[in-house]
Amino acid sequence: MAVRQESPEEAGFDGKRLERLAALLEQAVAAGETPGAVALVADRQCVVFHRAFGHAQVVPRAEPMRPDTLFDLASLTKVVATAPAILLLVEAGAIRLQDRVVEFIPEFAGEGKDEVDLRHLLTHCSGLPAWKPFYEQGASPEELFATICATPLEHPVGRCFRYSDIGFILLGEVVRRVSGLRLDEFTQRHLFAPLGMSETCFCPPASWAARCAATELRDGVSLRGQVHDENAAALGGVAGHAGLFSTASDLARFCQMLLNDGELEGTRVLSPLSVRAMLAPQSTCLGSARGFGFDLHSAYASIRGDLLPSGSAGHSGFTGTSLWIDRDLGLAIILLTNVVHPTRERSARRLRSRVSNVVAAALQPPSATVPDRVRDPLLVRLGVDLLREEGCRRLAGEAVGLITNHTGRCADGTPTLRMLLEHGVKVRALFSPEHGIAGRLDEEVASGRDEETGLPIHSLFGETRSPLPEWLEGLETLVFDIQDIGARFYTYISTMGLCMEAAAKHGLRFVVLDRPNPITGGHVEGPILDLRLRNFAGYYAIPIRHGLTVGELARLINVEIGCHLEVVPVQGWRRSMWWDQTGLEWVNPSPAMRTLNAATLYPGLCCLESANLSMGRGTDTPFEVIGAPWIEPRRLAAELTARDIPGIGFVPVHFTPQLRDYQGERCGGLYCVVTDREAFQPVRMVIHLAELLHRFHTREFTFDRIDTLVGTERVRVLLEQFAPAEAIIAEWEEDEAGFRERRAPFLLYE
Numbered sequence: 001m002a003v004r005q006e007s008p009e010e011a012g013f014d015g016k017r018l019e020r021l022a023a024l025l026e027q028a029v030a031a032g033e034t035p036g037a038v039a040l041v042a043d044r045q046c047v048v049f050h051r052a053f054g055h056a057q058v059v060p061r062a063e064p065m066r067p068d069t070l071f072d073l074a075s076l077t078k079v080v081a082t083a084p085a086i087l088l089l090v091e092a093g094a095i096r097l098q099d100r101v102v103e104f105i106p107e108f109a110g111e112g113k114d115e116v117d118l119r120h121l122l123t124h125c126s127g128l129p130a131w132k133p134f135y136e137q138g139a140s141p142e143e144l145f146a147t148i149c150a151t152p153l154e155h156p157v158g159r160c161f162r163y164s165d166i167g168f169i170l171l172g173e174v175v176r177r178v179s180g181l182r183l184d185e186f187t188q189r190h191l192f193a194p195l196g197m198s199e200t201c202f203c204p205p206a207s208w209a210a211r212c213a214a215t216e217l218r219d220g221v222s223l224r225g226q227v228h229d230e231n232a233a234a235l236g237g238v239a240g241h242a243g244l245f246s247t248a249s250d251l252a253r254f255c256q257m258l259l260n261d262g263e264l265e266g267t268r269v270l271s272p273l274s275v276r277a278m279l280a281p282q283s284t285c286l287g288s289a290r291g292f293g294f295d296l297h298s299a300y301a302s303i304r305g306d307l308l309p310s311g312s313a314g315h316s317g318f319t320g321t322s323l324w325i326d327r328d329l330g331l332a333i334i335l336l337t338n339v340v341h342p343t344r345e346r347s348a349r350r351l352r353s354r355v356s357n358v359v360a361a362a363l364q365p366p367s368a369t370v371p372d373r374v375r376d377p378l379l380v381r382l383g384v385d386l387l388r389e390e391g392c393r394r395l396a397g398e399a400v401g402l403i404t405n406h407t408g409r410c411a412d413g414t415p416t417l418r419m420l421l422e423h424g425v426k427v428r429a430l431f432s433p434e435h436g437i438a439g440r441l442d443e444e445v446a447s448g449r450d451e452e453t454g455l456p457i458h459s460l461f462g463e464t465r466s467p468l469p470e471w472l473e474g475l476e477t478l479v480f481d482i483q484d485i486g487a488r489f490y491t492y493i494s495t496m497g498l499c500m501e502a503a504a505k506h507g508l509r510f511v512v513l514d515r516p517n518p519i520t521g522g523h524v525e526g527p528i529l530d531l532r533l534r535n536f537a538g539y540y541a542i543p544i545r546h547g548l549t550v551g552e553l554a555r556l557i558n559v560e561i562g563c564h565l566e567v568v569p570v571q572g573w574r575r576s577m578w579w580d581q582t583g584l585e586w587v588n589p590s591p592a593m594r595t596l597n598a599a600t601l602y603p604g605l606c607c608l609e610s611a612n613l614s615m616g617r618g619t620d621t622p623f624e625v626i627g628a629p630w631i632e633p634r635r636l637a638a639e640l641t642a643r644d645i646p647g648i649g650f651v652p653v654h655f656t657p658q659l660r661d662y663q664g665e666r667c668g669g670l671y672c673v674v675t676d677r678e679a680f681q682p683v684r685m686v687i688h689l690a691e692l693l694h695r696f697h698t699r700e701f702t703f704d705r706i707d708t709l710v711g712t713e714r715v716r717v718l719l720e721q722f723a724p725a726e727a728i729i730a731e732w733e734e735d736e737a738g739f740r741e742r743r744a745p746f747l748l749y750e
Contacts, residue, residue, distance in 0.1 A: 172240020627669015
């Protein structure tokens with residue numbers, strides 16, 4: 001059934017900008033990115049762009065692509081057929097998403113799989129493998145399915161996102177066993193026919209073959225109208241993960257149904273709540289954002305491009321197909337290509353992103369206006385999780401030294417070392433930073449051996465701060481995975497730099513598994529380190545609060561070091577995000593860094609740790625309190641409060657530290673309460689504090705050793721001269737602006 005067409009301008013698009021889409025796809029075909037493509041852009045009611053480019057087949061003879069060409073949708077089957085079918089059964093009261101798979105497929109039981117429920121399968125959090133070549137057995141569909149049911153888990157249930165064809169094969173069988181209809185029959189009766197999707201089906205009739213885009217050559221013949229996925233073919237062409245064929249026009253009807261809350265042209269197929277559930281974050285495990293079937297933000301979500309807002313959803317297929325929809329914008333983007341023709345050596349990944357960017361840029365106000373959407377906490381995925389998802393391929397066959405501690409872990413808590421070993425990475429040695437491999441010690445650390453693996457642990461906070469040459473013998477790659485806190489004097493980044501220098505000297509590759517900056521990447525504050533004061537707690541010419549991830553910092557300092565550097569980036573993190581917006585578990589990165597509040601205060605308070613003050617070490621709130629026996633807390637709190645320092649409040653307290661300065665002595669001081677973390681500037685705050693302490697306690701307050709932490713002697717000199725805080729702060733404001741410019745080429749995140 002045809003869909004109504006409308007001019008781009010009537011639908012809120014800039015027609016000239018949207019025409020760039022045609023130019024892009026013509027160039028892609030000419031450059032050999034794909035033999036051909038059909039692109040369609042629609043809003044809730046109409047199609048505003050629908051054109052064909054290139055060829056539906058090039059081998060054995062060229063045939064032009066047509067707007068009504070049928071495509072093997074591959075994994076789009078999961079969201080166009082299987083997931084909606086499951087939701088329809090939920091609406092009918094036949095199943096619940098928390099039902100265990102074994103209730104419908106008893107032969108799936110055993111080896112921990114009894115805990116897998118339908119929600120796990122829909123969100124790819126079941127722990128099942130991604131894919132296995134079941135078709136190689138040459139068995140009947142029934143025998144093949146028995147083998148699929150016997151497939152063991154690779155991960156604990158609900159702990160790890162692993163995109164899995166196997167999970168959706170099982171969902172397709174659940175539809176059959178519950179409804180009594182095969183997946184193709186069920187979807188035709190309850191989904192495609194009601195929507196008028198007359199050219200959508202599994203196992204298209206032979207008479208349709210000439211209209212189908214060719215896929216891969218098999219035995220010298222291009223597949224046309226036959227499913228490309230080998231496992232789906234071995235299962236008879238009907239499977240929950242692949243096998244569906246359709247046209248761009250039919251997919252537009254499906255997308256418009258979703259954009260209209262489950263209804264199209266007066267026919268309701270799904271309830272509004274089912275549509276919302278499909279397109280909203282439903283992941284049961286950290287490290288991904290998946291709806292029911294649909295992708296919101298994962299390693300596969302590059303389809304969205306760079307401009308469409310988070311909260312939209314879509315999916316792709318291996319044959320080169322994709323769709324992406326945004327309910328707030330009322331937008332659907334469908335791109336169907338035949339990149340696997342005549343071979344599977346190409347991918348449509350980059351082309352999909354560029355198509356989405358062009359379409360997004362063509363939206364005009366008010367069509368381009370969407371409400372602010374809270375970034376889902378499951379969207380942030382660590383570098384180590386991306387490494388795991390790619391199967392650690394970049395480390396395959398290499399002898400690896402791992403620089404890590406207790407913070408080196410995947411989002412689900414799996415230690416990085418264990419993950420690497422499980423993927424066959426040849427880890428030969430461990431290197432530990434300050435506080436040791438377990439992050440518990442507040443003293444110099446001796447080298448030793450890992451109790452579980454027997455691997456040597458070389459301490460980089462003992463007799464040496466740099467790896468010794470003999471420790472690097474036989475290694476080919478150093479991998480760094482440690483959580484930083486975002487301040488120059490946090491020594492984990494010094495360890496990273498010294499190890500990069502060693503890697504450059506010995507010809508080793510250096511791989512950084514990136515992690516978020518807990519106190520955002522947007523704030524830069526404090527003086528740049530005077531390299532004459534360089535020390536282990538201040539190793540780089542950067543401000544105190546640098547606003548970089550460890551991966552970005554590695555890129556910046558590698559200009560001088562020159563090692564073979566690779567950064568595995570974080571996915572889903574933006575510079576404005578604080579740690580509590582990532583959805584990631586807080587793990588104390590060091591013994592005294594116990595809360596995000598402490599981390600926010602740390603770039604300021606730690607500037608004075610070389611003065612004769614307690615930072616609360618040995619209390620329940622280190623780096624949230626500051627004091628000394630000679631401080632009268634109420635007076636100090638009142639004076640600081642009167643200055644109306646943005647984003648911070650002060651509570652007068654007494655406390656007794658059990659470590660370091662004034663151990664066992666009762667101290668008067670302040671409990672610092674961050675009231676507006678975006679407005680709060682901790683380094684500026686501590687200058688106000690130091691000025692008042694010097695004025696009130698000129699004899700008692702000694703700060704002659706603060707230069708190495710502050711990074712310049714000017715702050716100390718001006719304090720000694722009783723200069724006002726604002727005059728001291730003004731000294732480094734040009735430093736901050738200059739550093740923002742210097743770091744710009746090395747940033748990885750928006």
